[in-house]
Amino acid sequence: MATTLGLRSPVLRSGAVSPQAPRPIFDTEVLRAYVKKLLPATLSHAVWPHIEREQVKTWMKEIGERVKERMVEIQPHGFKYMVLVQITENLGQGGRSHMVSHWEDGDICLNELFFNDSLFCTCTAIAVRTS
Numbered sequence: 461m462a463t464t465l466g467l468r469s470p471v472l473r474s475g476a477v478s479p480q481a482p483r484p485i486f487d488t489e490v491l492r493a494y495v496k497k498l499l500p501a502t503l504s505h506a507v508w509p510h511i512e513r514e515q516v517k518t519w520m521k522e523i524g525e526r527v528k529e530r531m532v533e534i535q536p537h538g539f540k541y542m543v544l545v546q547i548t549e550n551l552g553q554g555g556r557s558h559m560v561s562h563w564e565d566g567d568i569c570l571n572e573l574f575f576n577d578s579l580f581c582t583c584t585a586i587a588v589r590t591s
Contacts, residue, residue, distance in 0.1 A: 477478045484538035486531075488568050496582055498523065499574035508549040508553050509576040519581075520545040531536050535587070542586040550580050557582075564589060 502523055524543040531541045559569065566589045572583045 484535055486535045486568050486569055490534055492570055495572045503574055503581055506579055516547050538591045539546055539587045544584040547581045550578055
């Protein structure tokens with residue numbers, strides 16, 4: 461007969477409460493669907509040569525604020541949010557980007573691209589769990 465060293469798993473009692481509340485989860489797909497509709501709704505008729513500099517700033521601020529507000533609606537507690545928006549004239553140029561991060565389970569990074577013949581817009585939304 462094998463002997464145990466007196467080490468046993470703790471016995472779970474029914475009705476026992478976990479010492480920690482479950483960590484919040486951010487629903488990325490809900491946000492992705494929102495951003496995929498927001499970018500064309502905001503920029504589909506934009507034409508770069510006819511855009512004033514202040515109009516581009518207004519669009520970037522509006523998109524960023526609306527995405528951040530939607531993120532807070534999806535998960536109001538337990539995350540810090542960052543939204544980066546870039547609008548650039550579309551001259552047929554190529555581009556590359558790279559992001560390095562150290563994530564925990566539950567942190568998210570979502571990136572969506574919109575373009576037409578005149579401009580392109582990238583929107584990157586980041587949610588970092590704080591609890």
